[in-house]
Amino acid sequence: MSTTTFPTPGFSINYGNETETEIARLAGLVVETPAVAPIFPARWLAIKLLETDEDLQTRLKMLKGGAALLAEAEKSRARLQEIYGDEVDVAIADRRYGWINGLVREVVQRPAENRLTASDKIDQIVTHRLLGIPIFLAAMWAVFKLTADVSAPYLDWVDGVINGPLARWGVALLNLVGLGGTWAESLLVDGIIAGVGGVMVFVPVLMFLYLALALLEDSGYMARAAFVMDRLMHALGLHGKSFLPMLVGFGCTVPAQYATRTLENPKDRILTGLLVPFMSCGARLPVYVLFAAVFFPQDSGAVVFWMYLLGIVTAILVGIALKNTLFKGKEQSAFVMELPPYRLPTLRSIWFHTWERTGSFVKKAWTIIMATSIVLWLLMAIPVRGEGSFAETDVNDSAFAVANQTLAPAFAPLGFGTWQASSALLTGFVAKEVVISTMSQVYAVEEAEEDGEEVPTFFEDIGEILSTFISATGDTLKSLPLIVGVNLFEAEAEEEPTALMGAIKDGFETSSGGHGALAAIAFMVFVLIYTPCMVAVAAERQELGMNWTWVSILGQLGLAWLMALVVFQGGKLLGLG
Amino acid sequence: MLNQVLHEITNANEPLSLTVLSSRLGIERGALEGMLDYWVRKGRLKDDDALPNGAHGAGSCGPSCGGADSCSFVAKMPKSYSLPAKTKDDGLVS
Numbered sequence: 033m034s035t036t037t038f039p040t041p042g043f044s045i046n047y048g049n050e051t052e053t054e055i056a057r058l059a060g061l062v063v064e065t066p067a068v069a070p071i072f073p074a075r076w077l078a079i080k081l082l083e084t085d086e087d088l089q090t091r092l093k094m095l096k097g098g099a100a101l102l103a104e105a106e107k108s109r110a111r112l113q114e115i116y117g118d119e120v121d122v123a124i125a126d127r128r129y130g131w132i133n134g135l136v137r138e139v140v141q142r143p144a145e146n147r148l149t150a151s152d153k154i155d156q157i158v159t160h161r162l163l164g165i166p167i168f169l170a171a172m173w174a175v176f177k178l179t180a181d182v183s184a185p186y187l188d189w190v191d192g193v194i195n196g197p198l199a200r201w202g203v204a205l206l207n208l209v210g211l212g213g214t215w216a217e218s219l220l221v222d223g224i225i226a227g228v229g230g231v232m233v234f235v236p237v238l239m240f241l242y243l244a245l246a247l248l249e250d251s252g253y254m255a256r257a258a259f260v261m262d263r264l265m266h267a268l269g270l271h272g273k274s275f276l277p278m279l280v281g282f283g284c285t286v287p288a289q290y291a292t293r294t295l296e297n298p299k300d301r302i303l304t305g306l307l308v309p310f311m312s313c314g315a316r317l318p319v320y321v322l323f324a325a326v327f328f329p330q331d332s333g334a335v336v337f338w339m340y341l342l343g344i345v346t347a348i349l350v351g352i353a354l355k356n357t358l359f360k361g362k363e364q365s366a367f368v369m370e371l372p373p374y375r376l377p378t379l380r381s382i383w384f385h386t387w388e389r390t391g392s393f394v395k396k397a398w399t400i401i402m403a404t405s406i407v408l409w410l411l412m413a414i415p416v417r418g419e420g421s422f423a424e425t426d427v428n429d430s431a432f433a434v435a436n437q438t439l440a441p442a443f444a445p446l447g448f449g450t451w452q453a454s455s456a457l458l459t460g461f462v463a464k465e466v467v468i469s470t471m472s473q474v475y476a477v478e479e480a481e482e483d484g485e486e487v488p489t490f491f492e493d494i495g496e497i498l499s500t501f502i503s504a505t506g507d508t509l510k511s512l513p514l515i516v517g518v519n520l521f522e523a524e525a526e527e528e529p530t531a532l533m534g535a536i537k538d539g540f541e542t543s544s545g546g547h548g549a550l551a552a553i554a555f556m557v558f559v560l561i562y563t564p565c566m567v568a569v570a571a572e573r574q575e576l577g578m579n580w581t582w583v584s585i586l587g588q589l590g591l592a593w594l595m596a597l598v599v600f601q602g603g604k605l606l607g608l609g
Numbered sequence: 610m611l612n613q614v615l616h617e618i619t620n621a622n623e624p625l626s627l628t629v630l631s632s633r634l635g636i637e638r639g640a641l642e643g644m645l646d647y648w649v650r651k652g653r654l655k656d657d658d659a660l661p662n663g664a665h666g667a668g669s670c671g672p673s674c675g676g677a678d679s680c681s682f683v684a685k686m687p688k689s690y691s692l693p694a695k696t697k698d699d700g701l702v703s
Contacts, residue, residue, distance in 0.1 A: 122612075133637060133640050137635075259687070263623050266624055267623065366621035367624055367625070370688040
């Protein structure tokens with residue numbers, strides 16, 4: 033066996049009298065062990081033995097006299113453990129860190145003004161005990177103003193493209209293959225374009241939402257938002273880390289359910305899993321934007337903001353109620369969060385996040401929403417009364433309408449007891465985007481074309497798409513000051529609502545006895561509170577178990593109905609809407 | 610020093626940022642991070658970034674979704690350390 037000599041370090045840490053005594057004793061024994069002494073520095077080995085270094089223990093067992101050393105080390109550790117009341121390696125590490133910290137304080141001198149970084153100075157305001165929450169709310173306000181108001185011109189552009197050129201091209205293609213005027217045209221126009229197209233119209237809204245969220249994430253603010261809200265949750269007796277999964281829930285409820293696994297305690301995990309669905313996911317946003325545009329066109333950004341805030345407040349209040357009843361337990365322990373330094377977001381990163389998330393949404397629209405739209409079209413194409421035949425029946429006489437008419441009375445006290453509204457909520461169990469696609473299909477509206485209007489050619493359509501895109505971009509730039517309340521559009525005439533918007537407005541005004549705006553808020557509240565989607569239910573089942581999943585589904589349905597009732601009936605009593 | 614860190618976290622009545630903990634204990638931030646990682650290795654603190662097995666990749670929200678580990682909607686959350694759950698007799702979970 034080769035022998036190596038080790039340089040003796042020029043310094044040594046004092047581990048305290050008791051530990052030093054044991055180190056000296058063990059080092060003496062090492063020196064007296066001929067098979068070990070030439071291989072390891074005595075003091076170093078003594079310390080490692082006290083720290084229970086497993087590698088060294090294995091190596092020593094193979095050397096003559098090594099087992100005896102290990103036995104002596106065991107005795108030393110037992111003596112020291114009795115003195116410190118903790119593992120010996122903790123006491124040794126504690127001394128080391130103390131020495132390191134002392135050394136740093138002695139040799140590193142920082143000017144007073146450099147002790148706080150720029151991020152630390154910003155954090156003194158952004159994570160301030162009193163200012164933190166208002167700043168968070170202001171950031172949310174800006175996000176939803178950007179999302180709802182600034183995206184509006186692009187939303188109109190996409191709507192125009194889908195219901196104009198794309199629909200015309202589709203029908204022309206069917207005419208070419210001899211399917212024009214058949215059930216296939218109905219499937220394309222009333223099923224796929226109305227359903228999938230109805231949701232795709234909102235892609236610009238989601239794109240702006242993801243852009244705003246990417247800006248907050250990449251700048252480092254999102255971490256502060258989580259920290260500030262965690263502190264609030266903790267102060268209210270909930271687990272501080274509950275807000276982290278909730279923040280994920282702004283994007284999608286499914287990963288938010290899985291994010292509850294960061295909570296160690298099963299009770300905290302279940303409680304947070306029950307609260308996560310109350311956060312407004314991206315799929316609910318189109319519903320808010322559509323209803324805000326129909327009933328509150330001047331304040332659509334504010335309406336979306338209040339809906340998101342209502343979700344957070346509901347989650348907190350339900351959490352407090354559950355914490356004081358079913359989940360009663362001891363005080364929550366604190367935790368330490370590493371806040372990353374603020375950074376200037378890069379265009380590349382912002383674009384990547386925005387594109388990736390928007391792409392996920394679009395892919396979903398082409399799969400789940402298209403499948404649902406086709407099934408709905410089929411149900412709406414089958415007549416169960418009246419004189420119609422397959423695909424040529426009044427939608428009110430269809431199997432889908434008749435089936436949903438049995439459900440509608442349950443929503444009458446909430447102001448939207450029509451089969452159209454109840455069917456949108458029913459299909460919304462599949463995914464919240466489907467609420468919009470269903471409405472586009474069940475209201476069966478067609479944009480009126482002016483008499484004698486010539487059908488544009490393909491190249492005219494392309495030119496129209498490009499020119500309206502440029503116009504939408506100009507309007508979007510003009511919309512930016514809306515975030516801070518400056519409206520550059522005031523002098524311009526208000527845009528005509530689309531046929532779908534008109535049909536929704538008429539439907540809600542009729543079903544609510546003239547309180548359409550109140551019924552619309554009640555409908556949005558219902559959409560916010562009830563089950564997010566079937567995949568979220570599957571995730572809940574996996575994370576919470578079957579019993580809690582049922583509690584969650586039924587609880588959300590009951591709470592959604594109650595809250596919508598309070599909004600509609602309470603609003604009527606107060607003379608609102 | 611190490612025990613001070615653990616003591617401060619155990620007795621804090623609200624979440625702490627690393628900067629606040631660093632200035633409260635007068636410990637350099639870099640050294641503090643090392644101490645927190647030491648407690649994670651000892652099992653007295655939990656690194657919340659290191660999710661338990663199966664936390665990632667489980668479940669997806671549609672045919673286009675690659676599961677929780679590649680979900681584009683999951684925002685990068687800050688690293689955090691917390692006290693592990695305890696058993697009924699207050700012993701650490703093994």
